[in-house]
Structures are given as C-alpha cells and as structure tokens.
Amino acid sequence: MVRKSAERIYLFLIFLFLYLPIVVLIVLSFNNSKSKVHWGGFTLNWYKRLFSSSSIMEAFYTTIFITLASALIATLLGTLAALGIDAMKKRGQAVMLGATNIPLLNADIVTGISMMLLFVRFTRLGMNTVLIAHITFNIPYVILNVLPKLKQSSRTTYEAALDLGATPLYAFSKIIWPQILPGVLSGFLMSMTMSLDDFSVTYFTKGTGINTLSTMIYTEMRKGIRPEMYALSTILFLIALILLLFLNYGKTAHKEPHH
Amino acid sequence: MSKRLIDLQHITKSFDGQMVLDDLNLYIRENEFLTLLGPSGCGKTTTLRIIGGFETPDEGTVIFDGKDITKLAPNERQLNTVFQKYALFPHMSIAENIAFGLKIRKKSKAYIEDKIKYALKLVNLDGFEKRSINSLSGGQQQRIAIARAIVNEPKVLLLDEPLGALDLKLRQDMQYELIRLKNELGITFVYVTHDQEEALTMSDTIVVMNQGYIQQVGTPQDIYNEPINAFVADFIGESNIINGTMIEDRLVKILDVKFPCVDEGFGTNTPVDVVIRPEDVVLVSPEQGMLEGDVTSLIFKGVHWEIEVLANGYEWLVQTTQMHPVGSHVGILVDPFNIQIMNKPESNDEKAVESDA
Amino acid sequence: MRNLKRQLLAGPYLIWMIGFILLPVAVILYYAFTTTSGSFTFLNVSSITFSVHLKALLLSLKLALICTIICLILSYPLAMILNGMKTKSQGFVVFIFILPMWMNFMLRILAWKMLLSNNGVINSLLGTLGLPKLDILNTPTAVVFCMVYDFLPFMILPIYNAMARIQADTIEAARDLGAGTITIFFKIILPLTMSGVVSGIIMVFVPALTSFAVSDLLGGGKVLLIGNVIEQAFMQEYNWNLGSGLSFVLMIFVIVSMALMNSRGDEGGTGVW
Structure with a gap:
C-alpha cells in the first residue's frame, strides 16, 4: 500500500517536471499581459500577431516544406537503397550499413559543420543545402526501418509468386511491398519528426537568407522572448501530439490481433 | 502407503x-x-x-x-x-x-x-x-x-x-x-x-x-x-458415448437394442450414458452382430485400422486389426464386460462439464 | 543476375552516400589537418590542449556526465514502475512520458528559460512562499537542468523497452529457486536491462556532450562548452581549420565513449522505436 502510493507520487513528480513547462507555455500563450507571472485575462492576440508576422510565417512554411520534401525524398531513396542492400552479399551490406551509420553516430554539430564545409566550396548556402542535409540525415532512419521488414519477409514467398507466373514487378507490388509498407511508413514519419526537430544541422547549412522554426526561435531567444513564441509553441506541441498519436495508433493497430 | x-x-x-x-x-x-x-x-x-x-x-x-x-x-x-x-x-x-x-x-x-x-x-x-x-x-x-x-x-x-x-x-x-x-x-x-x-x-x-x-x-x-463420467471417458482416449436406458440390472438398451452388461444398481428404466472404447467394438458378419451397419470410413493407423460404422443412426468408432472396406455391411458385437454404464449428470455444474466434452 | 539488378536499386543512395556522407567527413578531416594556406599541420587538433579549449572540453564532459547520471537515476525507477503497471493503462502512460521527446528541441529550451528567468514562474512562486530567489539562469546548473529535461525521455524509453522484454516466468523461476526481491533485482533484472541502460546512456551522453544551443541560451555566454567553442570558431572567428580540428577531437571523444559503453552492454536492439 505504502509502496503503491510512493510509486504514484514518483510518477506524478516526473510528470510534473516534464509537463509543467509545457503547460506554463500554453497558458501564457493566452495571457493578455507581457508578464510571465500575472494573468491579464484571456486573449488570442498573440496568435493573431503570430499569423501576421511575416518572418514567423515564412519560417513556418520553410519548415513544412523542408520536413515534407526531405522526408519524401529520403523515403524514396532509402526504400530503394534498402531493397538493393538486402540483395547484396554480407560484405557489401556491412560496408553500406557502416557508412549509413555515420550520420546517426556523429554529433549533430559535426554533421552540420562537415556538410557546410563541403557546400560552401560549390554553392551558396540556402534552401537547397538545408534540404540536402535533411535528406542525408533522414535516409538512415528509413533504411533502418525498412531493412528489418525485408529480412522478415521470406524470399520464398516472392519466388513462389514468380513460380506462379507473376512478373517481378507484379510479385514485388503484391508480395514484398505490402510486407515492407509499415516499415516505409514509420521511416517516413520518423524522418518527419527528425527533420522537424533539427536545429544544429540546419543552423550550419542554412546561410543567412532563410530560417526554419528552430533556427528562428534560437535567434529570437538570443534577443529575448516575445509572447508570440508561446503561441507558436502551443501550436507545435499540438502538431507533435497529433503526429505521435497517429504513429502510436498505427503501431497498436498492428499489434491488436495478438491480444 | x-x-x-x-x-x-x-x-x-x-x-x-x-x-x-x-x-x-x-x-x-x-x-x-x-x-x-x-x-x-x-x-x-x-x-x-x-x-x-x-x-x-x-x-x-x-x-x-x-x-x-x-x-x-x-x-x-x-x-x-x-x-x-x-x-x-x-x-x-x-x-x-x-x-x-x-x-x-x-x-x-x-x-x-x-x-x-x-x-x-x-x-x-x-x-x-x-x-x-x-x-x-x-x-x-x-x-x-x-x-x-x-x-x-x-x-x-x-x-x-x-x-x-x-x-x-x-x-x-x-x-x-x-x-x-x-x-x-x-x-x-x-x-x-x-x-x-x-x-x-x-x-x-x-x-x-x-x-x-x-x-x-x-x-x-x-x-x-472405469471413467466416472462422460467427460473423463471422452478426455481419456476416444470413446463411443451413447445415450442409453438401464432396463434393469445387467441389461441396458442402446439405440433400440438390448445389450447385456455387468453393471447393477442403477434402478429400472433409468437414462444413462454408455461408454464403449473403440478397441472393444468387435466387427463380425451381419448375421452374427447385435446390430448391423455400413462402413462409412476407413483409415490406416499403422497398428490398427480406424473404422466408422453407421448403425441405428449412430457413428460407431471402431479400432480393429481387420480391414473392412468402405460400403461393406457388418455386424457389431460388444462384450458385456466392456460396456461402461454411467449416471447422467444431475447438477448444472455437471451438465456444463458434459456440454464441454 | 536478377540479384545484381536489384542491387542496382541502391545505386542512387550509394552516390548520395559518397557525396554527402563520406565526402563531408573527408573535407572536415582535410581542414582539421591543414593550415589556411593548405599545408599539413597538427596544430588545429593539438590546440585542444590550450587552456580555454581544455577547460571547455572538461566542463562539457562534466556536465554531460552529471546530466547522464541524473537521467539514469530518475529513469530506472520510473521504468520499473511503468513496467509494473497493468497492461491496459501501461501503453497510455508510457506514451505520456515520451511525448515531450517529440516537442521541438528549441521550444523545450524556451520553456525552461522562461521558467528559470529572474521574474519567471519559479522565482515568483518562491517569492510568494517567502523563500529566497533562485538565481540559476546563466549558470551551469541551469544548463544541466535543461539538458536533463531535454534528454530524459531518451533514457526512459530504452530502459523501459528492455524491462518490458523480460518474461514474467524468468522472474518466477528465480523466485522458485529461492531468490528474494534484492537478489532478483541484481542478478536478473539489472543484467537483463543492461543493454537498455547502455543505449540510454549513449542517447543522453552524446548529445549532452556536443550540444551548444542549451549552453548558449541558458548559460548567457558564461558557460562555455566545447560545442560553443567550435560554433564560435566557425560562425564568429571564421577559423575553419581550428573549428574542424576541434570537431575532429569531439568526434574521437564520441566514438571512444560509445565504444566504451558498447563493450559493456550486450547486443543492442533497444532503440527508440
């Protein structure tokens, strides 16, 4: 009994630690006062200001574009790569996967810097370089999600389809694709969250012209905190919540038959 | 002990x-x-x-x-x-x-x-x-x-x-x-x-x-x-479990045929469950049997044949070392010692047991 | 033949990999070992022994270590409690504890900066209680605080995953053989969750060691970590050779600490997903 309540209290304290800052941010986003402490009545003013600020909205659109585009391209390249790697011999696989691990193992700051050093030799930093950088650190997540699914799907089912007269393309779309689809999807979603969350790599590869939300908040915060940021936080928190609910729902839907 | x-x-x-x-x-x-x-x-x-x-x-x-x-x-x-x-x-x-x-x-x-x-x-x-x-x-x-x-x-x-x-x-x-x-x-x-x-x-x-x-x-x-009830009989090996009526001591009616048995003390005209193990069913020529039927299925199991015989509306399960082709007309014989009589369940719990079996 | 054709599917990625993974590493190595005029030198790398750099590196190691230990101490009991819950509610509660992980990294820093600021919520709360103000913004304490907040879910999840994989009958078997609660913890649960602990430590220690944004925003320029030194070398002093040299040192530190951890843990398989 004592133990149970001690456990409850512990859970609650950690919960408080994790969520208190978020709750305060959300509350302040509706606070009709610039104070961080006093409640000046309910307002949507900060949201209005948020949506009328061209720099914030521009950063928002850039973020959405980079996130979606990098996740899509990474998913395409990564899935193809996984299919190719799966067909390779052990040695080839080891080399490919070893190189794939580099962006995962390297510190973000080193990844960002090394790419910046390469880019400035050939081109100006901007949207393109950020996009390339994001695709690069997203591909490994796609490969690592798709490859296990490929390994699980047995080669014999594919060969059975060929044996029954299917063309390789038909056999792929009917046999292999359905089996790896969950991996492709989670690779895509994971890429999106990684891209959305990234600061360091973007910071070094973006140049001066553009901002994603992460780098914009960083620049803003060095100057001080504007209440519009609270409104932005609330919106981004909701987006994260929805994304993760979506991800989790997908996962439990897969597990359901076992229970 | x-x-x-x-x-x-x-x-x-x-x-x-x-x-x-x-x-x-x-x-x-x-x-x-x-x-x-x-x-x-x-x-x-x-x-x-x-x-x-x-x-x-x-x-x-x-x-x-x-x-x-x-x-x-x-x-x-x-x-x-x-x-x-x-x-x-x-x-x-x-x-x-x-x-x-x-x-x-x-x-x-x-x-x-x-x-x-x-x-x-x-x-x-x-x-x-x-x-x-x-x-x-x-x-x-x-x-x-x-x-x-x-x-x-x-x-x-x-x-x-x-x-x-x-x-x-x-x-x-x-x-x-x-x-x-x-x-x-x-x-x-x-x-x-x-x-x-x-x-x-x-x-x-x-x-x-x-x-x-x-x-x-x-x-x-x-x-x-000597399984005590139909559930045990069915769970321990395959059995023929048939509804019967105990006419009197040492005589039971199964599928409208009277079979001599060795059980006593069930009273007269009492509904009972009758258990007969498949290896205890003897197949003979039709005229020798206590009842007659037709072989509906025949499976070779190595040590014996497993045969199903439809007789008087019941599918008898039979294990025997002698082959009887599907469609052949046979007689069924059971030794009185191999007929096991059991009381029908009375309480609801026991019924549940039976339906589960 | 067909196999070879399928291998070609990895072609685009192979080109991408060479261009954007291997080449950048080569470039950073080139800068790290050359002077501005292009001649070979060890100076960029060995400049880590300069007292400013060394101090920053040691402070980074210290803060990352403290952060990792706090995360571990907080997470292990939490994972045990979560694992002991009824399966029905478990999924949802675990979801709640990893949700903050998916909120933008910058926003998590923003939240703490606001809470800890001089006229922020925590201090006004302390004020109304008649307690002295907590003046930790712009100190290493604030940086560690925020890092723990940032990285805690990365520790919780792998440990929880490892714990959830322990079969109930393994624990029962140990009890059956005479083990009490303490023996079961040290002989069964702890060794079997070690792989999760190792993944958790790597997932917290490496970003904590290499971060520069947290110390920049919550340290107020007073907490100089190795990440800040590197960032400044690139963005303020434009000394790319020095920055690359220090990045190389950081890379080595990351690789060594990971190798050290991995040699202790068993085979992994306890990722975030």
Missing part, C-alpha cells in the same frame, strides 16, 4: 470474478508421480501455481509436510518448478543457471561444482557447463531447466507442461527420461499436462480436472477402464 506430503484443502480461486477453482480438495503422497490432467482453462495450472506459491488462493489452505504454507512466498518453499517455456536465464551460462539456487543457499564452491556435474550427467548433458543458453535445442533447454530445479534437492518437483513445446519423438523420449529421473531421485513429481497419453504413460496417480472441479482421481488403469 506413504504419507501425505501436500494437502490442498478447500481451495478456491478466481481471477477478475471468473471462478477458476471451486472448493478443490486434493492430497499428494510422498514419492508419487501425480498428474493434473485436463483441457486448457480447467484450473490445472492454477492448482500447480498455488502449490508453487505463485498464486495465493482466495480461500483454503495448502499444507506441506504438516505445515501450513498457504502464505509462504515461492522462494521460501521446499519445492521447485520446471516451467513450460523453460524460463532459463538468458544472460547466464548453463553452469550459472544451474548454480543459481545453490549460490542463494550459500553452498560452497566445490559443492556447487559437484552438483552441476552431477545434474548435467543426470539429464545426459555432460560437459555442457560453459555453453550458452541460445546454443541449445528446445529439448536440451528443457533438460537444463530440470537440472536447475533438481540440484536444490526439492522434496517436490512441479512440472508445468514441460514437454508442450517439443516435437512428438522428443516428447516420447523425454517421458521415459522423466520416469527414470523420478525413480533415481526418489522425490514427488506433480505434473501438469493436457496430453492424456503423457498422463497415462508416466503417472502413478492421475487427477482429471475440468472447469475448476476434480472429475476423477485414480491410477491410469482406473481412469482408462
């Missing part, structure tokens, strides 16, 4: 309002090989877990060697369990697995080493000390699980469907191994299974359970030859 080692008295247990055991009473004698036999959900595993201490009964007492151990934790009981899926410790070597219980009892290093050697020899895996768990086959893992339990010299070994995950051939080999082990160790085995063949092969005593009740307790011969 040796003394009672474990005594379960009025054990009741339910999970989430679902009654699993209802006023169960059972005693286990020293050096006995006792098997709890029944379909899944009959309460056999729960009974074993109560003996092992992994579940506490809602009501009732567990007596072990004269002492009440109902509330004792598993680690304080003088018995050990062999788990269904082996439950070996994956991060330890085989020797470490076997030594686990001995180290807790603070045995000397030399003693532990001796014991490991002895136990591995006993389960025919000498020299496997250093191997990892993952390098073993299912059957070998099960032997290690047994070795790990018996080095602690428990008075009772509890086995929860230990052969369930093994293939048929291995299962049969392990049955003989277990009998040998029990004889060498001279301790009590409590064995849980849903496999009637396992139960008949190994046990001194079989406890047939269904839906939380004990149906019958007896030697394998008792259980097989």
Whole structure:
C-alpha cells in the first residue's frame, strides 16, 4: 500500500517536471499581459500577431516544406537503397550499413559543420543545402526501418509468386511491398519528426537568407522572448501530439490481433 | 502407503470474478508421480501455481509436510518448478543457471561444482557447463531447466507442461527420461499436462480436472477402464458415448437394442450414458452382430485400422486389426464386460462439464 | 543476375552516400589537418590542449556526465514502475512520458528559460512562499537542468523497452529457486536491462556532450562548452581549420565513449522505436 502510493507520487513528480513547462507555455500563450507571472485575462492576440508576422510565417512554411520534401525524398531513396542492400552479399551490406551509420553516430554539430564545409566550396548556402542535409540525415532512419521488414519477409514467398507466373514487378507490388509498407511508413514519419526537430544541422547549412522554426526561435531567444513564441509553441506541441498519436495508433493497430 | 506430503484443502480461486477453482480438495503422497490432467482453462495450472506459491488462493489452505504454507512466498518453499517455456536465464551460462539456487543457499564452491556435474550427467548433458543458453535445442533447454530445479534437492518437483513445446519423438523420449529421473531421485513429481497419453504413460496417480472441479482421481488403469463420467471417458482416449436406458440390472438398451452388461444398481428404466472404447467394438458378419451397419470410413493407423460404422443412426468408432472396406455391411458385437454404464449428470455444474466434452 | 539488378536499386543512395556522407567527413578531416594556406599541420587538433579549449572540453564532459547520471537515476525507477503497471493503462502512460521527446528541441529550451528567468514562474512562486530567489539562469546548473529535461525521455524509453522484454516466468523461476526481491533485482533484472541502460546512456551522453544551443541560451555566454567553442570558431572567428580540428577531437571523444559503453552492454536492439 505504502509502496503503491510512493510509486504514484514518483510518477506524478516526473510528470510534473516534464509537463509543467509545457503547460506554463500554453497558458501564457493566452495571457493578455507581457508578464510571465500575472494573468491579464484571456486573449488570442498573440496568435493573431503570430499569423501576421511575416518572418514567423515564412519560417513556418520553410519548415513544412523542408520536413515534407526531405522526408519524401529520403523515403524514396532509402526504400530503394534498402531493397538493393538486402540483395547484396554480407560484405557489401556491412560496408553500406557502416557508412549509413555515420550520420546517426556523429554529433549533430559535426554533421552540420562537415556538410557546410563541403557546400560552401560549390554553392551558396540556402534552401537547397538545408534540404540536402535533411535528406542525408533522414535516409538512415528509413533504411533502418525498412531493412528489418525485408529480412522478415521470406524470399520464398516472392519466388513462389514468380513460380506462379507473376512478373517481378507484379510479385514485388503484391508480395514484398505490402510486407515492407509499415516499415516505409514509420521511416517516413520518423524522418518527419527528425527533420522537424533539427536545429544544429540546419543552423550550419542554412546561410543567412532563410530560417526554419528552430533556427528562428534560437535567434529570437538570443534577443529575448516575445509572447508570440508561446503561441507558436502551443501550436507545435499540438502538431507533435497529433503526429505521435497517429504513429502510436498505427503501431497498436498492428499489434491488436495478438491480444 | 506413504504419507501425505501436500494437502490442498478447500481451495478456491478466481481471477477478475471468473471462478477458476471451486472448493478443490486434493492430497499428494510422498514419492508419487501425480498428474493434473485436463483441457486448457480447467484450473490445472492454477492448482500447480498455488502449490508453487505463485498464486495465493482466495480461500483454503495448502499444507506441506504438516505445515501450513498457504502464505509462504515461492522462494521460501521446499519445492521447485520446471516451467513450460523453460524460463532459463538468458544472460547466464548453463553452469550459472544451474548454480543459481545453490549460490542463494550459500553452498560452497566445490559443492556447487559437484552438483552441476552431477545434474548435467543426470539429464545426459555432460560437459555442457560453459555453453550458452541460445546454443541449445528446445529439448536440451528443457533438460537444463530440470537440472536447475533438481540440484536444490526439492522434496517436490512441479512440472508445468514441460514437454508442450517439443516435437512428438522428443516428447516420447523425454517421458521415459522423466520416469527414470523420478525413480533415481526418489522425490514427488506433480505434473501438469493436457496430453492424456503423457498422463497415462508416466503417472502413478492421475487427477482429471475440468472447469475448476476434480472429475476423477485414480491410477491410469482406473481412469482408462472405469471413467466416472462422460467427460473423463471422452478426455481419456476416444470413446463411443451413447445415450442409453438401464432396463434393469445387467441389461441396458442402446439405440433400440438390448445389450447385456455387468453393471447393477442403477434402478429400472433409468437414462444413462454408455461408454464403449473403440478397441472393444468387435466387427463380425451381419448375421452374427447385435446390430448391423455400413462402413462409412476407413483409415490406416499403422497398428490398427480406424473404422466408422453407421448403425441405428449412430457413428460407431471402431479400432480393429481387420480391414473392412468402405460400403461393406457388418455386424457389431460388444462384450458385456466392456460396456461402461454411467449416471447422467444431475447438477448444472455437471451438465456444463458434459456440454464441454 | 536478377540479384545484381536489384542491387542496382541502391545505386542512387550509394552516390548520395559518397557525396554527402563520406565526402563531408573527408573535407572536415582535410581542414582539421591543414593550415589556411593548405599545408599539413597538427596544430588545429593539438590546440585542444590550450587552456580555454581544455577547460571547455572538461566542463562539457562534466556536465554531460552529471546530466547522464541524473537521467539514469530518475529513469530506472520510473521504468520499473511503468513496467509494473497493468497492461491496459501501461501503453497510455508510457506514451505520456515520451511525448515531450517529440516537442521541438528549441521550444523545450524556451520553456525552461522562461521558467528559470529572474521574474519567471519559479522565482515568483518562491517569492510568494517567502523563500529566497533562485538565481540559476546563466549558470551551469541551469544548463544541466535543461539538458536533463531535454534528454530524459531518451533514457526512459530504452530502459523501459528492455524491462518490458523480460518474461514474467524468468522472474518466477528465480523466485522458485529461492531468490528474494534484492537478489532478483541484481542478478536478473539489472543484467537483463543492461543493454537498455547502455543505449540510454549513449542517447543522453552524446548529445549532452556536443550540444551548444542549451549552453548558449541558458548559460548567457558564461558557460562555455566545447560545442560553443567550435560554433564560435566557425560562425564568429571564421577559423575553419581550428573549428574542424576541434570537431575532429569531439568526434574521437564520441566514438571512444560509445565504444566504451558498447563493450559493456550486450547486443543492442533497444532503440527508440
């Protein structure tokens, strides 16, 4: 009994630690006062200001574009790569996967810097370089999600389809694709969250012209905190919540038959 | 007769309002090989877990060697369990697995080493000390699980469907191994299974359970030859279970034909269940039989033929060494000694038992 | 033949990999070992021994270590409690504890900056209780606080995953063989969750060691970590050779600490997903 309540209290304290800052941010986003402490009545003013600020909205659109585009391209390249790697011999696989691990193992700051050093030799930093950088650190997540699914799907089912007269393309779309689809999807979603969350790599590869939300908040915060940021936080928190609910729902839907 | 080692008295247990055991009473004698036999959900595993201490009964007492151990934790009981899926410790070597219980009892290093050697020899895996768990086959893992339990010299070994995950051939080999082990160790085995063949092969005593009740307790011969009700008859091997009417002592009417039998004391014109084992049905020429029928199916089973005969509206299951082709007209004969008469169930609980069968 | 054709599917990625994974590493190595005029030198790398750099590196190691230990101490009991819950509610509760992980990294820093600021919520709360103000903004304490907040879910999840994989009958078998609660914890649960602990430590220690944003925003320029030194070398001093040299040192530190951890843990398989 004592133990149970001690456990409850512990859970609650950690919960408080994790969520208190978020709750305060959300509350302040509706606070009709610039104070961080006093409640000046309910307002949507900060949201209005948020949506009328061209720099914030521009950063928002850039973020959405980079996130979606990098996740899509990474998913395409990564899935193809996984299919190719799966067909390779052990040695080839080891080399490919070893190189794939580099962006995962390297510190973000080193990844960002090394790419910046390469880019400035050939081109100006901007949207393109950020996009390339994001695709690069997203591909490994796609490969690592798709490859296990490929390994699980047995080669014999594919060969059975060929044996029954299917063309390789038909056999792929009917046999292999359905089996790896969950991996492709989670690779895509994971890429999106990684891209959305990234600061360091973007910071070094973006140049001066553009901002994603992460780098914009960083620049803003060095100057001080504007209440519009609270409104932005609330919106981004909701987006994260929805994304993760979506991800989790997908996962439990897969597990359901076992229970 | 040796003394009672474990005594379960009025054990009741339910999970989430679902009654699993209802006023169960059972005693286990020293050096006995006792098997709890029944379909899944009959309460056999729960009974074993109560003996092992992994579940506490809602009501009732567990007596072990004269002492009440109902509330004792598993680690304080003088018995050990062999788990269904082996439950070996994956991060330890085989020797470490076997030594686990001995180290807790603070045995000397030399003693532990001796014991490991002895136990591995006993389960025919000498020299496997250093191997990892993952390098073993299912059957070998099960032997290690047994070795790990018996080095602690428990008075009772509890086995929860230990052969369930093994293939048929291995299962049969392990049955003989277990009998040998029990004889060498001279301790009590409590064995849980849903496999009637396992139960008949190994046990001194079989406890047939269904839906939380004990149906019958007896030697394998008792259980097989004189099942107490239709459930037991059906669960222990295949049977013809037919509705009948006891006309008078030593005469029963089945499918409108009067059969002489040896049972008495059921009264007159009483509805009863009649059990006839398939190997006790004799196929003869039509004119010699007590009733006639047609062969509807014929399957070769190696040692015998399994034949189905449709006679007077009932599909008789017959096992015989003589072939009768499908479509042939045959007669059916049953020796009075091989007709087993049983009372129809009276209470609702017993009916539930019957419908389940 | 067909196999070879399928291998070609990895072609685009192979080109991408060479261009954007291997080449950048080569470039950073080139800068790290050359002077501005292009001649070979060890100076950029060995400049880590300069007292400013060394101090920053040691402070980074210290803060990352403290952060990792706090995360571990907080997470292990939490994972045990979560694992002990009824399966029905478990999924949802675990979801709640990893949700903050998916909120933008910058926003999590923003939240703490706001809470800890001089006229922020925490201080006004302390004020109304009549307690002295907590002046930790712009100190290493604030940086560690925020890092723990940022990285805690990365520790919780792998440990919880490892714990959830332990079969119930493994624990029962140990109890059956006479093990009490303490023995079960040290002989069974702890060794079997070690792989999760190792993944958790790597997932917290590496970003904590290499971060520059947290210390920049919550340290107020007073907490100089190795990440800040590198960032400044690139963005303020435009000394790319020095920055690359120090990045190389950081890379080595990351690789060594990971290799050290991995040699202790078993085979992994306890990722975030």
